[in-house]
Amino acid sequence: YGEMGQKIDYVFKVVLIGDSAVGKSQLLARFARNEFSLDSKATIGVEFQTKTLQIDNRTVKAQIWDTAGQERYRAVTSAYYRGAVGAMLVYDMTKRQSFDHMARWLEELRSHADKNIVIMLIGNKSDLGTLRAVPTEDAKEFAERESLFFMETSALEATNVEKAFMTGLEEIYRTVS
Ligand code: GDP
Numbered sequence: 578y579g580e581m582g583q584k585i586d587y588v589f590k591v592v593l594i595g596d597s598a599v600g601k602s603q604l605l606a607r608f609a610r611n612e613f614s615l616d617s618k619a620t621i622g623v624e625f626q627t628k629t630l631q632i633d634n635r636t637v638k639a640q641i642w643d644t645a646g647q648e649r650y651r652a653v654t655s656a657y658y659r660g661a662v663g664a665m666l667v668y669d670m671t672k673r674q675s676f677d678h679m680a681r682w683l684e685e686l687r688s689h690a691d692k693n694i695v696i697m698l699i700g701n702k703s704d705l706g707t708l709r710a711v712p713t714e715d716a717k718e719f720a721e722r723e724s725l726f727f728m729e730t731s732a733l734e735a736t737n738v739e740k741a742f743m744t745g746l747e748e749i750y751r752t753v754s
């Protein structure tokens with residue numbers, strides 16, 4: 578049962594992955610609590626946050642895991658991926674390197690996670706459009722090639738954040754229901 582006493586029909590574990598400082602923790606803060614912080618410290622302690630929502634008249638509890646500053650390659654443990662039905666692969670659209678690293682994060686993810694995991698590619702910090710280093714087309718191409726969903730977001734301006742999480746969660750719902 579959820580915080581409001583409602584019956585939970587599904588619990589979906591979703592993991593956030595990607596380089597440090599791309600905005601994973603702020604995307605989660607925005608989605609789970611509608612909060613944002615410009616001077617967010619490296620994530621310490623908090624393993625996951627939950628948000629309970631309705632999909633198709635069912636009560637779904639999204640349990641979204643955030644890396645606790647373990648973003649170095651291969652430092653994220655298999656326990657982090659265990660049981661995940663969704664993943665948000667996040668890069669910073671103003672940092673080309675964070676996008677170039679998506680291929681190996683994806684490889685990591687695929688080697689640890691369930692075959693049917695729903696993966697969403699997220700280009701964050703769209704509010705910094707003038708500093709863009711990753712064309713939308715490059716990301717779209719990569720997403721299509723790898724069969725990922727794709728969206729550009731801004732945790733700061735709350736652009737597409739709800740939509741990105743909900744698109745992923747609805748797709749997960751479709752695959753399990
Ligand atoms: P993480 O290491 O991936 O968890 O990244 P954080 O969520 O801690 O964010 C790193 C930095 O980027 C912080 O200073 C955030 O305030 C900032 N940040 C996160 N999302 C956005 C965004 O959408 N736009 C802008 N301009 N800054 C952001």
Ligand code: MG
Pocket residue numbers: 601602603619620643644646
């Ligand atoms: Mg973080």
